[in-house]
Amino acid sequence: MKVTALIFLLLFIPMNPIFAEVDFNDNKIMLDKLEIKQYSLPYMDGLFIDEKKLTFLMDILKEKIYKNPQNASLDKNGEIVKGKPGVTIDRDKFNVLFRKMFYSNSDMKLEVPKKLIYPRVDNALLEEIRAKELGSYVTYFKKSNLERSHNIALATEAINNYVVFPGETFSFNEIVGERTKEKGYKRAPVIVKGELAEDIGGGICQVSSTLFNAVDLKGIQIIERYEHSKRVPYVPPGRDATVSWWGPDFVFKNIYNQPVLVRAKSDHGKMLVSIYSSEDVEYFSGE
Known part of the structure; x- marks a missing residue:
């Protein structure tokens, strides 16, 4: 035994x-x-x-x-x-x-x-899906606020060149990841429960809000979006998308028949997100 x-x-x-x-x-x-x-x-x-x-x-x-x-x-x-x-x-x-x-x-x-x-994305596919601009959106920020500008640049780079295939979802928190000192994020103003405060990663919500307005298209389904508890200056009322690592996320789904390409850049106080796809892109209307 x-x-x-x-x-x-x-x-x-x-x-x-x-x-x-x-x-x-x-x-x-x-x-x-x-x-x-x-x-x-x-x-x-x-x-x-x-x-x-x-x-x-x-x-x-x-x-x-x-x-x-x-x-x-x-x-x-x-x-x-x-x-x-x-x-x-x-x-x-x-x-x-x-x-x-x-x-x-x-x-x-x-x-x-x-x-x-x-x-997943080779040269030929990228060449095809950069052919047609589906939408874009611009927001502005004070470049003199170095910490906030730095955070915006980091998050912008994280979403830049990301490709969302048909039927797939894009999660801002998942793609950008946790905003930490180790990843280079700095303390900057954020809105917490309606009050202005400072925290690591301040400014990230301008990136998610700019992205939301750029992907607000007929072939994109918004799955998850939350507004700030206080009005923000960089987008019109009701057009923001607040995010935090342990809280709200911004999630959308591609319902086009082709992959979509996210192009994002921030420089000199300007944040731009553009959405591209192929020339024959269509969406399923359900009709």
Whole structure:
């Protein structure tokens, strides 16, 4: 009974994989026979592979290899910056090679196979969806308020070049992320419960409000929007979209038949958001 209990425990204790060679210059990872054999079920004389430990190994390998793909984007001059593919472990190929090595008498090393992850937005798609401007909106701010201007610039850059595919939703909080000191955001005036105060990320609501007015189109469905408790000077009454990390969000859905591209910039006291898509963009009216 004691031996049976010990085997049961071992099956659920993950092993820390040992890597014989890791070339960090090109993320080449090699596994030798001894390392592969450590993924056999205990007390089974190497007859069976511990599938849970193998899955755990592949997860670790993915963390070491993974590189995010980079979408194609437009620079400040409107020129296309080519996208770049990312890299991850090829799990299917690794599974085959690992099992072949496990059950063979070969002492050769196994090079962990990789595969490319292609960006969602490539050069051709970006070229197509920048063809037609669907809407735009401009707001203004005091460039002399350096902290607020800085925050606006950071949030503007976060939403710039973002592509929303048909049927997808855009969450301002999700895309921009938490506004923290670590991310470079500074203390600036904000409205809290109708009162003017200072907090990290002040000025962000001007970005979300400008975006709201730009995407207020027949092919965009506003899912979530909240007004400030006090009137703001940069948009007309009722045309604002307040956001905060632990509170309100601004969310919209693309109901066009084509992806839409968000272009945003802020400079010299001017905040501009423009929405683009392809020439044959249409929306579903439900009729």
